[in-house]
Amino acid sequence: MRPEIVMLALAVGACTWAFRALPFRFDLTGLTPEGWLSRLLAATGPAAIAALCAVSVLPLVKGAAPPAPLGAGLGAVIGLWVWRRSVVLATLGGALAYGAVFAL
Amino acid sequence: MGEARAQFAQGMVAGLPVVLGYFPIAFSFGVAASRAGFSAAETTAFSLIVYSGAAQFLAVALVAAGTPLLVAGFTLVAMGVRHLAYGPALMKHAGQGRTRRAWIWAFGLTDEVFGVALGDLARGRRFSEAFMAGLGLAAYLAWVSGSWAGALAGGGALAAYPAVEAGLGFMLPALFLALLLSILSRRQMPVILIAAGVTLGVTLAVSATAGILAGMLAGALTGALRRATA
Structure with a gap:
């Protein structure tokens, strides 16, 4: 195993665990909801996900992917999310729709 | 003790939909990591230690692109900040003093585990740390075993099945879009x-x-x- 890969996994894993566990130890509900720190923390996650979503979809819409599977995949993700509110179901359904239309 | 065991078992059963969803996504992570040059041990270690799907997919892409380690780490950590919101939401249901072992089971508090737990609590389930542990462990085992299976199958495993390969290739944009919709x-x-x-x-x-x-x-x-x- 490459040491830099193990180091990256340990650093990211420790931070992810801390983000999940620390709110139970230190009650973050005490933070002023409108304080700048609360707003920064609340905005960081959505900003990261929006950035990653944009960068992962960009190569597909720039022409690297055929339009029919892309439309089916994106439509399935949105439709399944609206229907069931499940990230896993929407992800699997989107991939399934993309693969199915690709096969046609 | 019996009550805790029953709650733990109920948690594992409640986690079955997550298990069914996680295994194929984790498998595609294993295949993607293998294609990017990760060994089976590195891929499995990533799932064992990090246990965050979106971060792991991104880590593979960043490492494969030769991104400096510090930049990759910063990006991946920033992605995880969203998990800070899950604890306070569960605390409202749990009450003070009933989360003493949260430092253990919160390791498995992924987006979907949080969603299932919150849904069960909203439907009237009493909060229990044993239930949370069972739910989290079921999902964790599915994620790690799926990653391992995908890594063993290897990057070229799906070359004979272009539609499956195309579908798995769309998994990452689909996951980020679904996550984005969930926080919209x-x-x-x-x-x-x-x-x-x-x-x-x-x-x-x-x-x-x-x-x-x-x-x-x-x-x-x-x-x-x-x-x-x-």
Whole structure:
């Protein structure tokens, strides 16, 4: 195993665990909801996900992917999310729709 | 003790839908990691230690693109900040003093585990740490075993099945889009729009890595600087 890969996994894993566990130890509900720190923390996650979503979809819409599977995949993700509110179901359904239309 | 065991078992049963969903996504992570040059041991270690699907997929892409370790780490850690919101939401149901072992079971508090737990609590289930542990362990085992299976299958395993390969290749954009939909709110709309816009502009002008960093910073600063609204 490459040491830099193990180091990256340990650093990211420790931070992810801390983000999940620390709110139970230190009650973050005490933070002023409108304080700048609360707003920064609340905005960081959505900003990261929006950035990653944009960068992962960009190569597909720039022409690297055929339009029919892309439309089916994106439509399935949105439709399944609206229907069931499940990230896993929407992800699997989107991939399934993309693969199915690709096969046609 | 018997009550705790029953709650733990109920948690594992409640986790079955997550297990069924996680295994194929984890399998595709294993295949993607293998294709990017990760060994089976590295891939499995990533799932064992990090246990965060979106971060793991991104880590593979960043490492494969030769992104400096510090930049990759910063980007991946920033992605995980969303998990800070899950604890307080569960605490409202749990009450003080009933989360003494949260430092153990919170390791498995992924987006979907949180969603299932919150759904069960909203339907009237009493909060229990044993239930949370069972739910989290079921999902964790599915994730690690799926990653391991995908890594063993290897990057070329699906070459004979182009439609399956295409579907698995769409898994990452689908996952990020689904995650984005799950956090979409009127309040966060300016943050999301600015982060996405800056990311696209900088990616087209410079590189994807610079785009991600610039988009995240612009979005987070937008949230921090925005005037408080009623």
